[in-house]
Amino acid sequence: MLLIRIAEEEIAALYLKNKIMSFVHFYVGQEAVAVGVSDNLHLEDRAMGNHRSHGHYLAKGGNLRAMICELLGKEKGSSHGKGGSMHMIDKAVNFTGSTPILGSIVPLAAGSAFEQKYHRRDSITAVYFGDGASEEGVVYEVLNLAALFGLPILFVIENNLYSVNSKLRDRRSADYSVEKIVSGLGVKYLKANGNDYEDVHAQAGTLIKSIRAGHGPSLLECITFRHMAHSAPIMDDAQGYREEDVLEKRLQEDPIKKVKTKLLSQGIKEEELAVLEKEIRAQVSSDIQFAISAPYPAKESLYTDLYA
Amino acid sequence: MPEPRILKYTDALREATDQVMEQDANVFVMGLGVSYSKGADGTTAGLKQKYPDRVFDVPVSENGFTGMAVGAAIQGLHPIVHHGRVEFALLAMDPILTQAAKWNYMFGGGNPVPIVFRINIGRQWGNGPQHTQALYSLFGNVPGLKVVIPSTPRMAKGLLVSAVRDNNPVVLLEPRWLFQITEIVPQEIYTIPLDKARVVRKGSDITIVSYGDGLIASLEAVDLLEKEGVHVELVDLVSINPIDWETVFTSVNRTGRLMCVDTTNEAFNVGSEIIAKVAQSPTIALKEKPISLATPNVPCPTSTVLTELYYPTSVSIANKVLTLFGKSSIERSLSFEELHLAPTVMIG
Numbered sequence: 001m002l003l004i005r006i007a008e009e010e011i012a013a014l015y016l017k018n019k020i021m022s023f024v025h026f027y028v029g030q031e032a033v034a035v036g037v038s039d040n041l042h043l044e045d046r047a048m049g050n051h052r053s054h055g056h057y058l059a060k061g062g063n064l065r066a067m068i069c070e071l072l073g074k075e076k077g078s079s080h081g082k083g084g085s086m087h088m089i090d091k092a093v094n095f096t097g098s099t100p101i102l103g104s105i106v107p108l109a110a111g112s113a114f115e116q117k118y119h120r121r122d123s124i125t126a127v128y129f130g131d132g133a134s135e136e137g138v139v140y141e142v143l144n145l146a147a148l149f150g151l152p153i154l155f156v157i158e159n160n161l162y163s164v165n166s167k168l169r170d171r172r173s174a175d176y177s178v179e180k181i182v183s184g185l186g187v188k189y190l191k192a193n194g195n196d197y198e199d200v201h202a203q204a205g206t207l208i209k210s211i212r213a214g215h216g217p218s219l220l221e222c223i224t225f226r227h228m229a230h231s232a233p234i235m236d237d238a239q240g241y242r243e244e245d246v247l248e249k250r251l252q253e254d255p256i257k258k259v260k261t262k263l264l265s266q267g268i269k270e271e272e273l274a275v276l277e278k279e280i281r282a283q284v285s286s287d288i289q290f291a292i293s294a295p296y297p298a299k300e301s302l303y304t305d306l307y308a
Numbered sequence: 309m310p311e312p313r314i315l316k317y318t319d320a321l322r323e324a325t326d327q328v329m330e331q332d333a334n335v336f337v338m339g340l341g342v343s344y345s346k347g348a349d350g351t352t353a354g355l356k357q358k359y360p361d362r363v364f365d366v367p368v369s370e371n372g373f374t375g376m377a378v379g380a381a382i383q384g385l386h387p388i389v390h391h392g393r394v395e396f397a398l399l400a401m402d403p404i405l406t407q408a409a410k411w412n413y414m415f416g417g418g419n420p421v422p423i424v425f426r427i428n429i430g431r432q433w434g435n436g437p438q439h440t441q442a443l444y445s446l447f448g449n450v451p452g453l454k455v456v457i458p459s460t461p462r463m464a465k466g467l468l469v470s471a472v473r474d475n476n477p478v479v480l481l482e483p484r485w486l487f488q489i490t491e492i493v494p495q496e497i498y499t500i501p502l503d504k505a506r507v508v509r510k511g512s513d514i515t516i517v518s519y520g521d522g523l524i525a526s527l528e529a530v531d532l533l534e535k536e537g538v539h540v541e542l543v544d545l546v547s548i549n550p551i552d553w554e555t556v557f558t559s560v561n562r563t564g565r566l567m568c569v570d571t572t573n574e575a576f577n578v579g580s581e582i583i584a585k586v587a588q589s590p591t592i593a594l595k596e597k598p599i600s601l602a603t604p605n606v607p608c609p610t611s612t613v614l615t616e617l618y619y620p621t622s623v624s625i626a627n628k629v630l631t632l633f634g635k636s637s638i639e640r641s642l643s644f645e646e647l648h649l650a651p652t653v654m655i656g
Contacts, residue, residue: 078416079414080417082413082416083414083416087414087415089419097411097419099406101402101406104375104403104406107374107378108378110375110379111380111381111383112382114379137371138369138371138372142369142372142375144367144369145372145373145376304417305412305417306412306413307412307454307475307476308420
């Protein structure tokens with residue numbers, strides 16, 4: 001979690017220095033979701049994400065250096081500079097892709113689970129998407145398909161209360177119930193506090209156990225706070241759209257602060273955590289320095305990889 | 309030597325599917341009604357019985373099941389997705405155009421999406437504005453797809469086999485108008501290159517470039533023109549993405565005249581692209597202005613009184629050419645059947 005947070009902080013700083021020409025959506029504040037889910041996944045399990053997937057990628061074990069290179073458009077990036085921030089992939093750890101068109105990753109992830117079922121694999125697929133994406137028609141279609149085919153897939157909705165800045169109440173009737181919709185389609189549903197690592201970890205664990213036992217798809221809805229703006233390296237409270245999740249509340253509910261408090265209560269010393277943080281920051285800085293000095297892709301590569 | 313077998317277009321597609329499924333356990337078929345006894349206009353008939361776990365009927369959720377098949381292809385399966393009309397495939401444009409077509413490129417290579425989208429397309433009597441769109445150019449405009457249009461049963465079988473063996477997303481646009489035509493088709497499995505146009509008739513006076521059902525109408529026009537002393541070279545594009553420019557340029561270079569026949573709306577059609585590239589070629593000197601023949605820029609209506617005016621016919625194609633050569637037009641009225649019913653001709 002701390003790695004994701006520090007990496008995002010450093011990338012935000014880099015972004016403000018104008019080094020990054022790849023559209024970036026920061027994950028700060030939502031770390032408990034990716035880490036809480038991923039800590040229940042095995043290496044051979046697959047995960048897929050969306051436009052806001054730095055956290056999903058790193059939580060699955062994705063290579064930080066390749067990610068930063070990709071953000072900077074460098075040859076050593078995970079997609080050799082052709083994808084950028086919205087297209088995270090590291091197949092070595094089975095983070096098998098992320099796509100930014102809202103909801104588009106959901107059928108692709110179902111296809112991954114379809115392949116796992118087709119080849120009778122023991123592994124499962126987890127897919128992350130937001131509350132905005134969950135309103136796309138294709139998501140309803142895929143929930144039905146996944147239940148119909150009994151696919152080994154965990155759908156994770158990260159409900160951060162906004163689609164860009166549009167509030168839930170401007171998009172859904174007062175009677176809208178994710179639980180009823182999902183259950184009605186035959187998919188098991190649980191809700192978790194997405195600002196709380198332990199709760200996400202426990203609820204995801206329950207659902208993943210059910211999926212591994214062959215009981216078909218499940219959906220975990222995590223209520224969480226997006227600390228920063230939709231797609232800029234800044235806090236955006238000045239825009240005035242936030243109601244519940246004002247800055248004070250976000251800091252109070254910060255998932256990393258909560259984990260830290262818990263660790264301290266378990267006897268881990270403040271200094272030990274400081275050392276850990278320093279080490280992580282050094283690693284991130286070193287990867288950023290590497291990426292800054294890494295070469296850009298050859299110009300001819302514009303025309304390569306159109307076909308496999 | 310075995311007796312030559314004559315197959316219908318749809319039976320050739322069925323045979324190709326059966327044979328690739330027999331060879332490769334990763335191939336599966338998915339689409340609305342593909343498990344019916346005469347599923348997908350007969351092109352999947354009997355396959356559910358033979359491969360019970362690899363033929364999937366699906367809910368009416370084009371975006372969902374097409375995207376799911378793309379996701380399965382990303383993981384190494386080889387889906388054949390069937391859409392009975394292009395208008396239904398339009399509900400699945402995100403997985404086809406934005407996901408499958410970009411996947412390998414946007415992840416910097418090494419990420420193949422081996423999938424075949426079989427999409428029925430174009431004219432059929434009584435089907436009107438929302439069941440007959442000939443949206444060929446739409447797929448030609450998207451890099452990363454391979455787009456082929458089988459014009460005969462033999463082409464249909466060989467192209468489908470090649471499409472399934474390819475490691476990329478291949479769109480097979482199958483003109484519904486051609487489903488009843490027949491041809492001698494080899495029984496054994498064979499392939500036809502996905503990226504090569506073919507010269508169907510040799511000729512020296514003018515090159516006609518066409519594809520799909522436009523090609524079949526052009527083939528009849530070529531016979532009419534031969535009797536009038538005009539020798540046409542007829543090129544079947546086969547692929548519109550990518551286009552085999554070498555074959556087109558070589559032919560036009562030889563004849564010095566070009567006509568393109570499309571059964572799609574005249575704006576932004578395939579012929580426009582051919583004419584634009586030929587016009588820009590520094591090595592081709594056309595003797596006459598190129599001609600494009602296509603359907604008018606209105607939706608295809610339903611009444612036969614109106615559709616009679618809509619599509620290019622063998623006679624309208626031939627007369628365009630005759631005008632170019634300063635010859636008088638052929639006076640021949642086509643029968644109701646010739647104008648409005650799908651052809652049942654045997655090719656070759």
